[in-house]
Structure formats: C-alpha cells, structure tokens
Amino acid sequence: MDQIYKQYSTRLLSFINSKVHNKEDAKDILSEVFIKIYTNIDKLKSDEKLTSWMFTITKNTIIDFYRKNNNKQDNIEFDEEYIFEQKEQSSAISELSHCIAPIINSLAPKYAKVLHLSEIKELKQKEIAEKLDISTNNIKNIIFRGKKQIKDKLLQCCHYEYNKFGNIINYDVKDENCNFC
Numbered sequence: 001m002d003q004i005y006k007q008y009s010t011r012l013l014s015f016i017n018s019k020v021h022n023k024e025d026a027k028d029i030l031s032e033v034f035i036k037i038y039t040n041i042d043k044l045k046s047d048e049k050l051t052s053w054m055f056t057i058t059k060n061t062i063i064d065f066y067r068k069n070n071n072k073q074d075n076i077e078f079d080e081e082y083i084f085e086q087k088e089q090s091s092a093i094s095e096l097s098h099c100i101a102p103i104i105n106s107l108a109p110k111y112a113k114v115l116h117l118s119e120i121k122e123l124k125q126k127e128i129a130e131k132l133d134i135s136t137n138n139i140k141n142i143i144f145r146g147k148k149q150i151k152d153k154l155l156q157c158c159h160y161e162y163n164k165f166g167n168i169i170n171y172d173v174k175d176e177n178c179n180f181c
Contacts, residue, residue, distance in 0.1 A: 013030050
C-alpha cells in the first residue's frame with residue numbers, strides 16, 4: 001500500500017488542487033481518498049485499472065466535499081476535461097498495448113511467465129502463486145520488478161507526452177528499429 005501512496009499521491013494531490021483551491025482542504029481530501037483506496041483495494045479486479053479507479057474515487061470525493069460543505073460549484077470543471085483526458089490516455093495506451101506482449105516475452109523466463117499470467121491472462125496474484133507454487137509475496141515482487149523492466153524498455157523505445165495527471169497521452173518512437181513496437 002505504501003508503494004501506491006508513493007507512486008500516486010503527488011498526481012492525485014495535483015488533480016485535487018486543480019479543483020479545490022484551498023491547500024488544506026486538498027490535503028484532507030487526499031487523506032480521505034487514500035482511506036477509501038485502502039479499504040476498497042480488494043474490490044479492484046485488475047491492476048491495469050488502478051489509475052482510473054483511483055481518479056474516479058478522487059473525483060467522487062471532491063464532489064462529496066462540495067456537497068458536504070454546500071459549496072456548489074455549478075460547473076465543476078473536471079467533468080468534460082476529465083473525460084477528454086481519459087480518452088486521450090486510452091487512445092495512446094491502446095496504441096502502445098501491442099508492444100507489451102513482445103516486451104514481456106523478452107524478459108527473463110521467471111518474469112515473462114508471471115507477467116503473462118498476470119497481465120495477459122489477467123489471473124489474480126493468489127491464483128498465480130498457487131499455479132506456480134510460489135508465495136504470493138514473491139509473485140508481487142516479481143510483478144513489481146517485471147513491470148519496472150517493461151517501463152524501462154518502453155522508455156528506451158519511445159518518447160512520451162503526459163497530461164497534467166501524469167498519464168500518457170501521446171508518444172513518438174525514438175528508434176525505428178525498436179524490436180517491440
């Protein structure tokens with residue numbers, strides 16, 4: 001859970017600050033968001049949807065904040081903007097998705113097998129642990145390290161453009177001879 005906080009707290013706080021113009025309120029909302037994330041993480045079906053799930057929780061928590069404080073902001077600006085940002089991200093991600101399987105296959109067999117089961121077959125970590133007779137904690141570590149290797153290979157291959165939420169919205173191939181894309 002600490003990993004999730006370290007990885008996403010800055011992005012979520014930036015998003016909250018863009019909608020709530022009081023820094024103390026923004027910090028309170030962020031705390032509430034992480035309480036909701038921690039208490040509901042077991043309901044998340046796929047790690048791939050973690051970012052959008054967290055931003056949805058954040059968006060709803062901001063709306064609740066305005067409702068609770070009777071601070072009606074008739075035009076909470078993020079509705080259309082947020083949808084547009086999500087569409088931009090999903091377009092770039094879907095274009096890049098064809099690179100993932102070749103990158104996974106290029107990893108050491110231990111990582112390739114676990115990531116294939118996790119990311120392609122969408123098995124839960126517990127199921128993978130049982131199937132491979134490896135501890136769940138070890139599976140988590142393999143997935144974490146494997147995803148880092150995938151990220152490193154993607155960064156070697158392409159230059160990425162990010163939106164203000166830190167999501168990929170566009171990319172340019174650095175090397176036309178990239179073995180993955």
